[in-house]
Amino acid sequence: MKRTSIIIPLSLALFSALISCKETEETPEPTPVVNLKANAGADQDVLPIQATTLDGSASTGNNTKTFSWTIVSKPSNSKLTLAQPTAVKPTFTPDIVGYYEFELTVTQGNEKSQDRVRVKVEYKEPITIDKPINEKTHLADRFIDPMKPDYLVTKDISVNAELIVxxxxxxxxxxxxxxxxEEKGMIDAVGLxxxxxxxxxxxxxxxxWAGIKLYSPGAANKMAFVNVEYGAGKIAFTNTKAGLAMFGNKKAQISLSDCLFATNDGYGLYVQTGAVLKDFKRNSFERQSQAGILxxxxNATYLDADSKFTGANERDVVEVSSSIIKEGTNVSWPAFKDETKYRILGNMEVETGWTLKPGVTVEVERDVMISVNRNGYLSAQGTTDKKVVITGVRRNEVYWRGIIIYSVSNQNxxxxxxxxxxxxxxxxxGRRANVVAYGKGAxxxxxxxRLTYSGGYGILYTSDADVNSDAATTNTFASNNAANVAKF
Structure with missing residues (x-):
């Protein structure tokens, strides 16, 4: 009996031990908890058009985590996209100079973590330009700092092909x-x-520096969001210096919009007779040694009301060279929002329509005459609050020669x-006057x-001219040296 009682407890003990061992072997160890943290890698400095790798491999978390890269910011005219946005180490090639910022999002279950990295893209050195441009050339931005020159021009450069800036x-x-x-060249300089x-x-x-000389008649010439500054150091044409000079004998033409001409030692822009302002919008002229524009x-008809010609220039006016407004080209001068005045520097002949819009002020240089010829006409119609003003450069004194109208048009x-x-x-x-209608049918x-400060008559007309009969009563006169209205 004693032997049996001893065996039973031993058997139970052994059975219990076996069961305990089996339970221990079948219980898996808990998975270690690793904190989720995105790491987009260190900021980088690289060259444009250089393959660049983003690196999220230092991110922590379990093996189930996923990656997603997005572009947070890039230069405004960059076309960059990421071809492998879910890769741990995606590769991309920056297309232009600037700062690129990327965000890495690492997700694990319901958790996510984010980190950002910035890539600075620019070249190391400027390029020297010292030879003519005889084939199509594209000048890319090389530095982020806008004040740092991308290209150093050490020689006079002639452009005989397409130049894209x-x-x-x-x-x-x-x-x-x-x-x-040059004539066979072209410039396409469009900024932002x-x-x-x-x-x-x-x-x-x-x-x-000397400035830009435009001889090209190409219709594709254009400049937008461009600064032309610190130029006009040498004469471009007939003692005239300008930041940009357009030559009429070659029928140069260009479109200009949102450009700034500043601190040039002459005019900002010179448009010679025969050249063409194809388009002109929202340009500004500041701190020239002459007027902003000649x-x-x-071409004055292509100027727009929003452009600004008053910006501490030596003369805050639009200067108009001696001109012939030829038949077939009706001309209309707009008024400017900044109230800039036109200033006529030499005699002007009108052989077609010339319209001065309400609010226009024209200043005329000493002894200059305006002639409206047989087939032309002058329309200077203001309003009660926006008058058209034609006066001498020096106000309230006898200064310029006057207007003579030979035209037979009813539009005068x-x-x-x-x-x-x-x-x-x-x-x-032998007579002097502010305005003359002269000849048969004029x-x-x-x-x-209001007609004032004439060195002779206010209004003068020949007996065979046609002037409204109430001219003496529907107009006002003051300080004229002869009769207000006279017929001869």
Whole structure:
């Protein structure tokens, strides 16, 4: 009996031990918990068009975690996309200079973690340009800093092919060097409002470099969001210096929009007779040694009301060279929102329609005459609150020669205007006047106009001309040296 009682407890103990061992072997160990944390890697400095790898491999978490890369920011005109946005180490090639920022999102179950990395893309050195451009050339932005020159121009450069200048490019010119867009050349310089193109001097001194000369008649020539600054150091044409000079004998043409002409040692823009402003919008002129612009009478019609010509220039006016407004090209001069005045520098002949819009002020240089010839007409019709003003450069004195109208057109109308300071010299038949209608059939309707400070008559007309009969009563006169209205 004692033996049996001993065996039973031993058997039970052994059975219990076996069961305990089996349970221990079948219980899996708990999976270690690893904190989820995204790591997008260190910031990088790379060259444009260089294959670049993002690295999220230092991110922590379990093996089930997933990766997602997105582009947070890039240069505004970059076309970059990520081809492998879910890779741990995606590769991309930056297409232009600038800062690129990427965000890595690491997800594990319901958890996620994010981190960002910035890639700085730019070249190390500027490029020197010292040879003519004779084949299609694309100048890319090389540096992020807009004040740092991307290209150093050390010689006079002639452009005989297509020249494309990318947003953000700065071309810095050595002393007295010029960029000449020749007849067979073309310039396409289109920047962005936040990434402008700059043509400037190696030193920021007024007149340090010569400027841009445009001979090309190509319709594709254009500049937008461009600064032309510190130029006009050398004469472009007949003692005239300008940041950009357009040559008429080659029928140069260009479109200009949102450009700034600043700190040039002459005019900002010179448009010679025969050249063509194909388009002109929202341009500004500041701190020139002359006026902001010198233009012929025909091209003045392409100026827009939003452009600004008053910006601490030596003369805050639009200067108009001696011109002939030829038949077939009706011309209309707009008024400017900044109230800039036109200034006529030399005699002007009108052989077609010339319209002055309400609010226009025209200043005329000493002894200059305006002639409206047989087939032309002058329409200067203001309003009660926006008069058309034609006066001498120096106000309230006899200064310029006057207007003579030979035209037989019924469109010769002056209304709600002010005409002052004519009659500085004889205009016809030994007589002086602000306005003259001369010859058989010459027509003029003039009403609600104030005529003052004439060196002779206010209004003068020949007996065979046709002037409204109430000219003496529907207009006002003051300080004229002869009769207000006279017929001879």
């Amino acid at each position: 990318a947003p953000g490019v700065t071309m810095a010119f050595d002393r007295d060097k010029a960029l000449s867009i 409002s936040e990434n402008r193109i700059r043509f400037t001097g190696m030193q920021l001194q007024k007149g340090y 233009i012929d009478a025909i 109308v002056i209304q709600h205007a002010e005409i002052s300071g004519g009659g500085s010299a004889v205009i016809v038949s 027509k003029l309707t003039i009403k609600n106009t």
